[in-house]
Amino acid sequence: MKILVINCGSSSIKYQLLDADSESVLAKGLLERIGISGSKLTHKRGEEKFEFTKDIADHTEGLALIIDALQDEKTGVVKNINEIEAVGHRVVHGGERFASSVLLDDEVIREVEANNFLAPLHNPANIEGIIAAKKILPSVPHVGVFDTAFHQSMTETAYLYAIPYSLYRKYKIRRYGFHGTSHRYVANRVANILGKPIKELKIITAHIGNGASVAAVKYGRSVDTSMGFTPLEGLVMGTRSGDVDPAIVPFLQEQEGFTAGEVNNLLNKESGMFGLTDHQFVDMRDIEERAAKKDPLCMRAHNIYEYRLAKYIGAYAAAMNGVDAIAFTAGVGENSPFLRENVVNKYLNYLGIELDREKNNCKGCEIIISTPQSKVKVLVVPTNEELVIARDTSEIVKKGLKELKLWED
Numbered sequence: 228m229k230i231l232v233i234n235c236g237s238s239s240i241k242y243q244l245l246d247a248d249s250e251s252v253l254a255k256g257l258l259e260r261i262g263i264s265g266s267k268l269t270h271k272r273g274e275e276k277f278e279f280t281k282d283i284a285d286h287t288e289g290l291a292l293i294i295d296a297l298q299d300e301k302t303g304v305v306k307n308i309n310e311i312e313a314v315g316h317r318v319v320h321g322g323e324r325f326a327s328s329v330l331l332d333d334e335v336i337r338e339v340e341a342n343n344f345l346a347p348l349h350n351p352a353n354i355e356g357i358i359a360a361k362k363i364l365p366s367v368p369h370v371g372v373f374d375t376a377f378h379q380s381m382t383e384t385a386y387l388y389a390i391p392y393s394l395y396r397k398y399k400i401r402r403y404g405f406h407g408t409s410h411r412y413v414a415n416r417v418a419n420i421l422g423k424p425i426k427e428l429k430i431i432t433a434h435i436g437n438g439a440s441v442a443a444v445k446y447g448r449s450v451d452t453s454m455g456f457t458p459l460e461g462l463v464m465g466t467r468s469g470d471v472d473p474a475i476v477p478f479l480q481e482q483e484g485f486t487a488g489e490v491n492n493l494l495n496k497e498s499g500m501f502g503l504t505d506h507q508f509v510d511m512r513d514i515e516e517r518a519a520k521k522d523p524l525c526m527r528a529h530n531i532y533e534y535r536l537a538k539y540i541g542a543y544a545a546a547m548n549g550v551d552a553i554a555f556t557a558g559v560g561e562n563s564p565f566l567r568e569n570v571v572n573k574y575l576n577y578l579g580i581e582l583d584r585e586k587n588n589c590k591g592c593e594i595i596i597s598t599p600q601s602k603v604k605v606l607v608v609p610t611n612e613e614l615v616i617a618r619d620t621s622e623i624v625k626k627g628l629k630e631l632k633l634w635e636d
């Protein structure tokens with residue numbers, strides 16, 4: 228079954244066309260700068276790469292261009308659009324309503340829309356993508372897979388903030404957590420690699436990309452995670468601050484005359500590694516390169532980054548009253564031996580962890596990087612959110628389901 232997986236951002240569309248039966252990627256790509264002049268499509272078929280520059284006004288036009296590339300004689304992988312049998316969509320915020328992957332009918336789309344106020348930066352673009360894709364591929368099933376769904380297993384002890392409970396009742400202000408599709412995939416891979424049932428394991432998954440979060444996955448269920456009401460809380464990220472004292476917000480409003488929107492922008496887009504390096508670097512490769520040459524600003528930023536991550540791992544070992552395995556994933560987690568070694572050897576040896584330096588010296592591999600004697604196993608597991616979306620979509624379609632539960636009750 229050929230499944231198109233799409234991940235719509237406000238000005239971009241990432242996509243993969245997969246054969247869900249063989250789990251192979253037929254083509255993938257990225258359309259950037261939608262609605263901004265100089266839109267660019269980078270389309271890959273195996274090792275072949277094609278680039279097109281053409282101004283694209285909106286997501287409907289963007290998806291039409293992607294479909295053209297998928298069925299074009301020169302760049303395509305299907306003869307006809309009808310070969311695409313289903314579409315899987317990444318949806319960032321499912322609120323409390325979605326603890327599963329779901330068939331996107333009109334009623335469900337309305338319910339997803341009702342969560343827009345919870346994720347104004349992400350959800351409206353996701354919905355635009357769903358509506359556009361349904362226009363272009365009206366006769367195939369569309370499925371939504373939510374970043375928040377896997378974390379809906381958290382108990383209120385983990386998800387409630389200590390603010391008036393009435394605000395939870397009124398606005399559903401609580402921890403939701405994100406990157407759930409990735410944490411779910413990685414935790415299951417860890418169990419597989421260790422050859423143990425996930426129901427017997429306490430796993431900490433660290434999704435360290437440009438956006439970053441840690442999750443505590445106890446016996447197959449997420450029991451806590453570092454992102455919160457929005458994807459701003461928790462770790463230091465590329466441009467996001469992660470945890471700060473909330474009193475900094477009114478302080479800046481008063482002292483600098485910032486509006487609420489300006490402070491939000493500062494914490495989401497001007498902070499993190501970007502802010503700590505005086506707005507010079509976001510990309511971890513640049514920061515590591517300079518930190519290795521003893522650039523004081525980059526060394527300091529990196530120290531803060533790894534320290535925050537180590538603190539969360541320690542906290543989640545406590546949250547689960549133990550930990551069997553720690554897994555690193557996403558852009559930085561998969562590709563940075565430097566980060567992994569620093570986090571483990573500076574802060575986590577007390578857990579009885581021993582890192583195998585040679586094994587750790589790898590990029591993008593799926594591997595155990597702790598020694599056989601290590602009390603807690605440490606792994607690198609490349610994430611694959613698109614594959615999970617394709618699997619869920621295929622299962623819903625093949626079994627004729629309306630929704631697919633992520634765990635048993």
Ligand SMILES: Nc1ncnc2c1ncn2[C@@H]1O[C@H](COP(=O)(O)OP(=O)(O)O)[C@@H](O)[C@H]1O
Pocket residue numbers: 435436437438465509510511512513515557558559562563590
């Ligand atoms: N070899 C590497 N060493 C260190 N960091 C890397 C390496 N390759 C990629 N990264 C980092 O991964 C991050 C992007 O991760 P990714 O998971 O793709 O993020 P997102 O999906 O949030 O955009 C960037 O900060 C990039 O610098």
Ligand SMILES: CC(=O)OP(=O)(O)O
Pocket residue numbers: 319374405406436437438439458
């Ligand atoms: C939800 C979120 O933070 O996603 P990303 O890491 O893709 O920005």
Ligand SMILES: [Mg+2]
Pocket residue numbers: 436438
């Ligand atoms: Mg990502």
